[in-house]
Amino acid sequence: MVLEDSPMTNAGFGSNLTWEGTVECDASVMDGSSLQFGAVGAVSGIKNPVLLAKRLCEQQSIKFAYGRIPPSFLVGNGAYIWAHETGIQTIPPEELISVRAQKIYKHYKRKVEGSSIEAQKCAKKRMDTVGAICVDDNGNIAAACSSGGIILKYPGRVGQAGVWGCGTWACKDASYSVGASTSGCGEHLVRTSLARTVAEAVSNANCPTTSLHRAMNVDFIDSKFLNGLEQKLGGVIAIRYSSQEGSGDFLWSHSTNSMIIGYMNTHERAPMSHMSVLPSHEVGKKAVVEGVCFKLSRSDTVE
Numbered sequence: 001m002v003l004e005d006s007p008m009t010n011a012g013f014g015s016n017l018t019w020e021g022t023v024e025c026d027a028s029v030m031d032g033s034s035l036q037f038g039a040v041g042a043v044s045g046i047k048n049p050v051l052l053a054k055r056l057c058e059q060q061s062i063k064f065a066y067g068r069i070p071p072s073f074l075v076g077n078g079a080y081i082w083a084h085e086t087g088i089q090t091i092p093p094e095e096l097i098s099v100r101a102q103k104i105y106k107h108y109k110r111k112v113e114g115s116s117i118e119a120q121k122c123a124k125k126r127m128d129t130v131g132a133i134c135v136d137d138n139g140n141i142a143a144a145c146s147s148g149g150i151i152l153k154y155p156g157r158v159g160q161a162g163v164w165g166c167g168t169w170a171c172k173d174a175s176y177s178v179g180a181s182t183s184g185c186g187e188h189l190v191r192t193s194l195a196r197t198v199a200e201a202v203s204n205a206n207c208p209t210t211s212l213h214r215a216m217n218v219d220f221i222d223s224k225f226l227n228g229l230e231q232k233l234g235g236v237i238a239i240r241y242s243s244q245e246g247s248g249d250f251l252w253s254h255s256t257n258s259m260i261i262g263y264m265n266t267h268e269r270a271p272m273s274h275m276s277v278l279p280s281h282e283v284g285k286k287a288v289v290e291g292v293c294f295k296l297s298r299s300d301t302v303e
Helices: 049-059 076-085 099-113 117-125 186-192 194-203 208-221
Strands: 025-031 036-043 073-075 130-136 141-147 168-172 177-184 234-242 247-254 258-263 272-277 288-295
Touching (some): 025 049, 025 168, 036 049, 049 141, 073 076, 130 177, 141 168, 168 194, 177 186, 177 194, 177 247, 186 194, 186 208, 194 208, 194 247, 208 234, 208 288, 247 258, 272 288
Parallel strands (some): 036 073
Antiparallel strands (some): 025 141, 130 141, 234 247, 247 288, 258 272
């Protein structure tokens, strides 16, 4: 929610604008202990879409009368109505438009309407989806993803942040707790189910770093589902943690030009931050993989 409230990110307030100049957000949350999932897509007028996704996730364990099945994924006006009925803050849709996003929108729309190929390439780079993973010392893990989508997207378009296994994944078993959250071009991430693909690749690997590198190259960049694309643009953060050993790995990888990472535990006063950069000639063609190891003491949580 903090990231959504920031005008610097492409989520919630400050999101990229659609072709029609409106904000439509996607978000999802997955609980690795219960394996429950909640998501919203192309929703307007919700201050914090990720909160709505979280509530939908929590609703999965509630029994509705007469055998009705609670929704796990709501879109558009239906998501807005459900949020209003459940007490989640709704606001006039125009209040989600930041001055910065408005300026960027006008700049690129003029360029695209003038049939500028270069403008379309530049617009495609403005993705900036936000995501988070959290795990505690007992191995309870959850992952979230929130996005305003690609700039000048067609109204009603839903990207990976709202799709099962593409924007987020979290799972806990006897050996490891694993979570993932993705960023990049939503269509590329949806075609490869990247969050789930990465999480399953590192879950029982001898070396999670090597497995992440292989997954990003074999299952994403060289994926048969992305054949014919000049650039494959994606990024992922992932956590694998063993509650028995009290240690884990926080990993990240991307084929985009850059990716900003932050991490901390509950006893630290400030997060560590890092900007990972890929050389321009390798963007969309190779993936960089980095990470850190961590240990949790009793009552610790890493985010």
